[in-house]
Amino acid sequence: MGNSLAGNKFQELIFWLTRPLSVIIILANLFIILGIVFNRKLHGAINWFFLSLLFADLLAGAALPTVPQLAFENELGYHYCFFIYVAPNFLFLSFLGNLLVVHYAKYVCIIHPLHYHNSWVYRWAAFYILLAWTAPLIFACLPLIWNQWQPHLNCSFSLVFPMPYLYLETYGILIPSILAMAFMCIQVLCIARKQLKNIARLLHSVNRGQAPSALEQQLELRNAKGIAGVSLIFLVCWVPYIACLNISLLAIDYYYVNPHTLTIVTCLGNGSAAAVPIFLSLSNHQYIQFWRDMVCGGCCKGQKYWQKQAMPNAKMPHGNLCILEPNGIQGYPPNEDFKPSPAADESLELAIKFNTQI
Template sequence: MCQTSWASLLTTLEKMTLHTTLQNVSPWLDTKKEEAKVQASEVDNFEQKLIFWMTTPLGTFIILANLFIIVGIVFNRKLYNTTNYFFLSLLSADFFTGVALPVIPRMSSDKDMGYHGCLLVYILPNFFFLTFLANLLMVHYEKYVCIVYPLHYRNLWVHRCVPLALLLVWTLPLIFASLPMVGWNNWNVNATCRYSHVFQKAYLYLEIYGFLIPAILATLFITVKVLIVARRQHKSIKKLYRSVQRGGCSELEQQMDLRYAKCIASVSLTFLVCWVPYIASLHVSLLAMEQYNIKWLTLVILTCVGSGSTAVIPVILGLSNRQYTELWRTVCGRCCLAWRKPPQNPAIIRDMTGQVKPGRTLDLLTQQASTT
């Protein structure tokens, strides 16, 4: 009996001690939870501000620059040809990519949306970017065919079937981007709106290694082939020029060498600045999807820089072509002439050679007034 009473007394004391400890610890736990919520809210606000300031100015620039180049092509009838039709399609796709640019870094965060709204939020930016890459590849391929096969270019399907080619570069990305909408997703009844519930891992791997990376490598391969053809023609021109001139290295040859070196430097710089960050962001996103420990700041910065730098490529190609900016240069020149044009003076005195002598007009009028 005595042992039983002592055991019950000890149990009661332990319960009282545990209850007292929980009462003392509970406010501390509540305080820690509130501090964690405040810290998470501050981090989320900082992330949203960082995404805004990294994507919104660049997206606005891409939108305005594409509109600038599109207007310069549409209102210049000398540019109505196959090459510029493909480039107009690329500019249109890049315009929509600039619109979707602020949304792309936010695709890694959860959203409070329904099934159809969630699918549209994730599928539309993906479709715009896939269309952009398809149009960019088509533009490079058309230029490659035009340069490598100049005599047979008009008989090739790229030149003869422009509407079909444009339909393909817009329809195929739409079909692939719409696959999650027809059932290839991880959505269930209790699912939240996040990318892992919209895109399956197999879909993302197929998109990255079956479409995006091959398209980038194909674009790079076509560019290198064009540079090789240009180098071969460059050597032929120099050889022909030297056979005619029979002299040393002339100024024209130096200019040609410098121009070719600038082309190589611009292509290399474009690849390093525009494509390398995008490829890095793709692989970092895959690592984050596989639950690797990657800081959110690294992921956000790489996604913003990678997507934005790639979308700048058509703007660089458009602004570097003087034909696309000819309309705006003409308009600016006329505006400057109209602004600088002096006012017409009705009393203009001309000498015997027909030259205008506006400085003598006031003197003659003064003499006439004094004589009268």
């Protein structure tokens, strides 16, 4: 009687932790996917990568409620046993693979902006998307090769996934991929900071003895927001996920961990990782522009018209898919006393490009 009551409470805990989080992730991804699909300005290579990532994140969010239940043994057949364990693992691996491809595409775009159209990641976008799905599928199916299935044993996590496979997945794929994405983000921030210093030097040479211009202050503010955003995503999303991976391995191989504690850690870790694409999407106004136009209607269109009339014409690069915000910097007050040279204009464009990518 006591075991049955404890089991019901545990199932209730799993339900209240995973189902609301799963619903939020699914609805948020659907919201952003529709915003990209119905916005023709976003039909480019990088945005196709991001669209594939959102689909992978949606599927990972749908599989989230099944993850805590995998810690229990069940009497299942051979095929169904491997399916319920391999399928969630494949979905989370494909999510991480698509996220790595998105970071790599943006990294190449910013490191080599003039040669991006000739790079493989742009010319072979479909191949990279296919690779982000097939490579995780192949790796997730490896336990089917070296499994030691015995009919009299119950279906369990340790029966499907051997410990060498778990160590290889955790310390050979998952954590190195996260560190690689962190390295690429740091490189992008360093390049953006370098370009901001260059444009600030040009502004100071033109406006000697004057206070920093509004444009310079806005660029500094955007750079600070980029640094804060990357730091926040790593601390809030990736640190709990890395902790979840290590605690899960310790619980399987070395120590006994309370099932309630393991369930909470697993839900928070996987849920925080699945929230990364949502944070990245909401930081880009173009991904939700379709819904803003739907809600605002003519009111927002009239406001944009008067803003365009008030702002001077700016020379912006055309046809560069690296720029996720085609309108450039919006809302910057014009500086009537500033007349940049061609070199200053080019550096300004690069600074805008790097900052809109952060």
